[in-house]
Each structure stands twice: as structure tokens, then as C-alpha cells.
Amino acid sequence: MTIHAITNTTAITMDSHRRVIENATILFENDRITAVGSADEVAVPAEAERIEGANMISLPGLIDSHAHAGHGLTRNLGGGDGDAWFQACEAIYTRESTPGFWQAEARLSGLERLKAGITTCTMLLGGGADHYRTDTVEAGNLHCEATREIGIRTMLAVGLNRRPFPKAYRSLDLAKEVSLSFEDQLEVCGELARTNRYFLNDCAGICLIMPVYSPEDFAQAPEDIRRMCRAVMDLREDHGLLFTQDGHRSGSIALAEELAILGPWAYLSHSVDLTPEDMAAAKRSGASIVHNPSAIMSVLGRCPAPELRDMGVNVALGSDAAAPDRGYDMFRHMAQCLHYHRRHFRDPEVMMPSDVLQMCTIDAAKAIGMEAELGSLEVGKKADIIMLDRRKPHLYPPMMPLTTVAQFANAADVDTVIVNGKIRMKNRQTALDESAILDAAASEMDAALSRSGLTHLLVE
Incomplete structure (x- = not known):
């Protein structure tokens, strides 16, 4: 049983109270969230693997x-x-x-x-x-x-x-x-x-x-x-x-x-x-x-x-x-x-x-009928969590996280992605062969255009 702890983060929970928690701790064990609250409310187990959330905004996937x-x-x-x-x-x-x-x-x-x-x-x-x-x-x-x-x-x-x-x-x-x-x-x-x-x-x-x-x-x-x-x-x-x-x-x-x-x-x-x-x-x-x-x-x-x-x-x-x-x-x-x-x-x-x-x-x-499983940071829900790197000029000063996310953030600010309790991206790095994915996409599109006689559509 693997326990992870996201610590020192700003958590936008999207729970029924729409809580935004500063200096928050989020615990998840295997694929489920087990605790969400302030650092004073949530104790981090000694065996937990820590994910540092300072300068990060955490929210549901x-x-x-x-x-x-x-x-x-x-x-x-x-x-x-x-x-x-x-x-x-x-x-x-x-x-x-x-x-x-x-x-x-x-x-x-x-x-x-x-x-x-x-x-x-x-x-x-x-x-x-x-x-x-x-x-x-x-x-x-x-x-x-x-x-x-x-x-x-x-x-x-x-x-x-x-x-x-x-x-x-x-x-x-x-x-x-x-x-x-x-x-x-x-x-x-x-x-x-x-x-x-x-x-x-x-x-x-x-x-x-x-x-x-x-x-x-x-x-x-x-x-x-x-x-x-x-x-x-x-x-x-x-x-x-x-x-x-x-x-x-x-x-x-x-x-x-x-x-x-x-x-x-x-x-x-x-x-x-x-x-x-x-x-x-x-x-x-x-x-x-x-x-x-x-x-x-x-x-x-x-x-x-x-x-x-x-x-x-x-x-x-x-x-x-x-x-x-x-x-x-x-x-x-x-x-x-x-x-x-x-x-x-x-x-x-x-x-x-x-x-x-x-x-x-x-x-x-x-x-999609999954509001009991997805869509918010709440105990018992799937550990689908993303973390945005807030330490950027367009996201500073560090205040008003709701406005920051909805009006100023962009996709490139996503630092960490967790799905089903598994860390799929951290520091914007994945375990995927991203170069191979990009190269295959270019090759397959070139071949499709050649087969279909549509290469003229590449002219801007």
C-alpha cells in the first residue's frame, strides 16, 4: 500500500463547499484520496512519499x-x-x-x-x-x-x-x-x-x-x-x-x-x-x-x-x-x-x-455520471490531481488562486499530473518516449496526405 502526500500546496478542492485551502496537505493511497485539509488538520504518515507542493496550485484533473x-x-x-x-x-x-x-x-x-x-x-x-x-x-x-x-x-x-x-x-x-x-x-x-x-x-x-x-x-x-x-x-x-x-x-x-x-x-x-x-x-x-x-x-x-x-x-x-x-x-x-x-x-x-x-x-x-468518483479533491474520490507551477510572472503575485487559474494560467503551467494515483508527469517530464510519439505523428500525416493527394493543403 503506497501512501503519497502532497504538502505545502494551495488546494482548489471544487468540493461542495468550494474550499480553497492554503498550505494544504493532500493524502492519497493507491488510487484514492484519503485526506484533504490544512497542514494543521492532516498529519503526514512517516512512510508517505512526499510530493512538495510549495509554489504549486493543486486542483482536480x-x-x-x-x-x-x-x-x-x-x-x-x-x-x-x-x-x-x-x-x-x-x-x-x-x-x-x-x-x-x-x-x-x-x-x-x-x-x-x-x-x-x-x-x-x-x-x-x-x-x-x-x-x-x-x-x-x-x-x-x-x-x-x-x-x-x-x-x-x-x-x-x-x-x-x-x-x-x-x-x-x-x-x-x-x-x-x-x-x-x-x-x-x-x-x-x-x-x-x-x-x-x-x-x-x-x-x-x-x-x-x-x-x-x-x-x-x-x-x-x-x-x-x-x-x-x-x-x-x-x-x-x-x-x-x-x-x-x-x-x-x-x-x-x-x-x-x-x-x-x-x-x-x-x-x-x-x-x-x-x-x-x-x-x-x-x-x-x-x-x-x-x-x-x-x-x-x-x-x-x-x-x-x-x-x-x-x-x-x-x-x-x-x-x-x-x-x-x-x-x-x-x-x-x-x-x-x-x-x-x-x-x-x-x-x-x-x-x-x-x-x-x-x-x-x-x-x-x-x-458523465462520475461526480461521486471524479471532479473534486475529496476523501474517497479517485486520485486524479494536477499541480500548476505558480512561480511564474503571469501567475504572480501569489494570491487569488481561482482567478489565477481561470484567467491567467495556460497548459504549459501544468507541472505534475496524477491519474488513478499514479504520477504520469512531474516537472513536465513523462515516462513516455515523447520524441517517438511526435515523429510517428509527422510520418503518418505525411503518408496520409500523400495517399490522398492533399499536400496542396499545406500551403499557408
């Missing part, structure tokens, strides 16, 4: 509630041409990607998240509802294996493409054409759920995703869409899975409630330009909303995150990374969230630092 597998390699393509980038993602993911591509991308994005203090993330296996890589279990299994190697938690969202079917793919060995049906994808999702089911301890889990359908979409094929919704919900119930969706707006949440695909096990991304009926449906169902303030959809429309929170709807924060204009720096997305809504209301007090910290810790844990 950050949770990114919406991001995309694949984009870690493709995000720079197109030089700002969003349509060209999206089309390139579809071409590469469905026809020109190999096992090596998906493995290299998973390792690269996992390393970026680890070094940014993200200990838990929901990753969509592909770029959107037109190209989820669920023609085979291989890409999903490779992502889950990479997650375990990196040592962080991933809830991998696997699911169904937008109708109509079938969809044209090329196999991952590039040897044959694949005509992919809805039933094919559903079967692959079920197999991935059966083989990657221990999210909390094994760090790799599966949730389901299906396209967002607008009222206009639904009017074109109501019975077909109802049939697909029923099939996805049956699979969800069979395996006890969470359910997420990417891109709600303008009446689609109210429709989702009518289609019986909402519940406390659902978390809905983007959610811009919502109608009053949408907001009421989110409240009634117990579904969570994932706000992505740095995403293009939040430029084209607005997520009413403060209003939803005032209604009692749980709202988490997502990066929507990676993409041509954003990465996995959740500190950036916290600050963006503050400015986004303050500008809308022309009020600098609409959202506060503690609000956005909640949205990527305890509220994000609630979105």
Missing part, C-alpha cells in the same frame, strides 16, 4: 467533455479554409487512414492532453456525423490502447453516420472498398462496448453517438430516423452506456426529447441558438449541455450557458479540439468562456472564475 479523435494530425490543414479542412478530414478518415494513422493520432492527442492537465476526455472517433470510423473495431481499439499507454482516461464516443446509408469507406489496410450500413456500424459499436467497458479503473470506456437531426431533417424521413433512434437506445440500454451528440441547435433538443433519446445519461454538445422548448427539454430530461466556447459553432451561434445554469441544467466545458484554431488547452477555453458571455451581456460579472472551473471539473464529472 481537468475534464474535457467534447473533442475529436483524428483531428490531432489534421488540424493545420487548409491554412484557415474551414471547408477544405473538413473535406480533407472526411477523405482521410474514411478512405486514406491506416491503423498506424489512428494509433499515432491517439498517442499524440493523448500526450497533448496529459501535458495540459486533462485527465479525462470524451473523444469522438472521427470528425463528425459523416465520417465516424466505426466500419471496424480496429480504430477504436487502437485509441483505447493508446489511452492506457498515456495513462489518462478517455470516454470514446463511437457511433452512426448521418443517413442515408450505405456509406463508402476503404478498409484500414487500404485493400478493399467497404459499403457501410447502419447495422454494420451498430454491430461495431456493440463490440467496442463489450471489450472496453472499465472506464474508471482501466481508463478506457465507450459511449454512443448518433447525428443530431433538425426538425427539417426529421420531416424528410421520420420513420427511418425513429427506427435508428430506437436501435441506438436499445444498444445503450443493453450495455448501460452514456450517450452524446455533436451539434445541437435551433429546435433539435426538443426534437431529441420527442424521439426519446434524452435522459440523465445524455450530454449534448455545442447547443447554440436554442429555443425555449430546447432549454425546457434539457431541464426536464436531466441531460447535460457541453459548451464549446472556442468552436466555430459558437461563432456562428450562441450557447446560452449562463441561462441554462440558472435554470438548473448541468453545463460542462469542451475544447472541440483539435481544429485549425484550437487545441486542448482548457485554461484557454475557460478564459474564452468568461469573455464570450461577458461580451454578450456587456457585464463583467455574468460568469466568474469558480463557474468555469466547475464546468471542467465537478460539473463535467456529473455530465
Whole structure:
């Protein structure tokens, strides 16, 4: 039984009292927190391995509630041409990607998240509802294996493409054409759920995703869409899975409630330009909303995150990374969230630092049904802890830690990352072969661009 003690730290607990403890001690034994309090309250056992926390801010591991597998390699393509980038993602993911591509991308994005203090993330296996890589279990299994190697938690969202079917793919060995049906994808999702089911301890889990359908979409094929919704919900119930969706707006949440695909096990991304009926449906169902303030959809429309929170709807924060204009720096997305809504209301007090910290810790844990296990520094919870090096000009003087973290910190300030009680990074050093991860990412992307004839997208 290994006991660790973080001493002399400033602890932002995110517990029910939102305690911020100066000169704090945090004890964890194996994978669980056993004590959190001031140095006067918590005695350090003689046998404990000490982690010096002076000049450090300690807080729960950050949770990114919406991001995309694949984009870690493709995000720079197109030089700002969003349509060209999206089309390139579809071409590469469905026809020109190999096992090596998906493995290299998973390792690269996992390393970026680890070094940014993200200990838990929901990753969509592909770029959107037109190209989820669920023609085979291989890409999903490779992502889950990479997650375990990196040592962080991933809830991998696997699911169904937008109708109509079938969809044209090329196999991952590039040897044959694949005509992919809805039933094919559903079967692959079920197999991935059966083989990657221990999210909390094994760090790799599966949730389901299906396209967002607008009222206009639904009017074109109501019975077909109802049939697909029923099939996805049956699979969800069979395996006890969470359910997420990417891109709600303008009446689609109210429709989702009518289609019986909402519940406390659902978390809905983007959610811009919502109608009053949408907001009421989110409240009634117990579904969570994932706000992505740095995403293009939040430029084209607005997520009413403060209003939803005032209604009692749980709202988490997502990066929507990676993409041509954003990465996995959740500190950036916290600050963006503050400015986004303050500008809308022309009020600098609409959202506060503690609000956005909640949205990527305890509220994000609630979105995935893990608020009893993750999201705060409390006795009995998983030892998912990050430590920020405060001894930097942009984080000084050493005061007001909530404001410091939410408005001034960045991913490069993360010094130490602990997941499941294991130290995955210390002094910004990991046990991973980071050079090999970077080199493989560059090599696999070069090969994919060459195969797909898209090297012209490298011109800035």
C-alpha cells in the first residue's frame, strides 16, 4: 500500500463547499484520496512519499467533455479554409487512414492532453456525423490502447453516420472498398462496448453517438430516423452506456426529447441558438449541455450557458479540439468562456472564475455520471490531481488562486499530473518516449496526405 502526500500546496478542492485551502496537505493511497485539509488538520504518515507542493496550485484533473479523435494530425490543414479542412478530414478518415494513422493520432492527442492537465476526455472517433470510423473495431481499439499507454482516461464516443446509408469507406489496410450500413456500424459499436467497458479503473470506456437531426431533417424521413433512434437506445440500454451528440441547435433538443433519446445519461454538445422548448427539454430530461466556447459553432451561434445554469441544467466545458484554431488547452477555453458571455451581456460579472472551473471539473464529472468518483479533491474520490507551477510572472503575485487559474494560467503551467494515483508527469517530464510519439505523428500525416493527394493543403 503506497501512501503519497502532497504538502505545502494551495488546494482548489471544487468540493461542495468550494474550499480553497492554503498550505494544504493532500493524502492519497493507491488510487484514492484519503485526506484533504490544512497542514494543521492532516498529519503526514512517516512512510508517505512526499510530493512538495510549495509554489504549486493543486486542483482536480481537468475534464474535457467534447473533442475529436483524428483531428490531432489534421488540424493545420487548409491554412484557415474551414471547408477544405473538413473535406480533407472526411477523405482521410474514411478512405486514406491506416491503423498506424489512428494509433499515432491517439498517442499524440493523448500526450497533448496529459501535458495540459486533462485527465479525462470524451473523444469522438472521427470528425463528425459523416465520417465516424466505426466500419471496424480496429480504430477504436487502437485509441483505447493508446489511452492506457498515456495513462489518462478517455470516454470514446463511437457511433452512426448521418443517413442515408450505405456509406463508402476503404478498409484500414487500404485493400478493399467497404459499403457501410447502419447495422454494420451498430454491430461495431456493440463490440467496442463489450471489450472496453472499465472506464474508471482501466481508463478506457465507450459511449454512443448518433447525428443530431433538425426538425427539417426529421420531416424528410421520420420513420427511418425513429427506427435508428430506437436501435441506438436499445444498444445503450443493453450495455448501460452514456450517450452524446455533436451539434445541437435551433429546435433539435426538443426534437431529441420527442424521439426519446434524452435522459440523465445524455450530454449534448455545442447547443447554440436554442429555443425555449430546447432549454425546457434539457431541464426536464436531466441531460447535460457541453459548451464549446472556442468552436466555430459558437461563432456562428450562441450557447446560452449562463441561462441554462440558472435554470438548473448541468453545463460542462469542451475544447472541440483539435481544429485549425484550437487545441486542448482548457485554461484557454475557460478564459474564452468568461469573455464570450461577458461580451454578450456587456457585464463583467455574468460568469466568474469558480463557474468555469466547475464546468471542467465537478460539473463535467456529473455530465458523465462520475461526480461521486471524479471532479473534486475529496476523501474517497479517485486520485486524479494536477499541480500548476505558480512561480511564474503571469501567475504572480501569489494570491487569488481561482482567478489565477481561470484567467491567467495556460497548459504549459501544468507541472505534475496524477491519474488513478499514479504520477504520469512531474516537472513536465513523462515516462513516455515523447520524441517517438511526435515523429510517428509527422510520418503518418505525411503518408496520409500523400495517399490522398492533399499536400496542396499545406500551403499557408
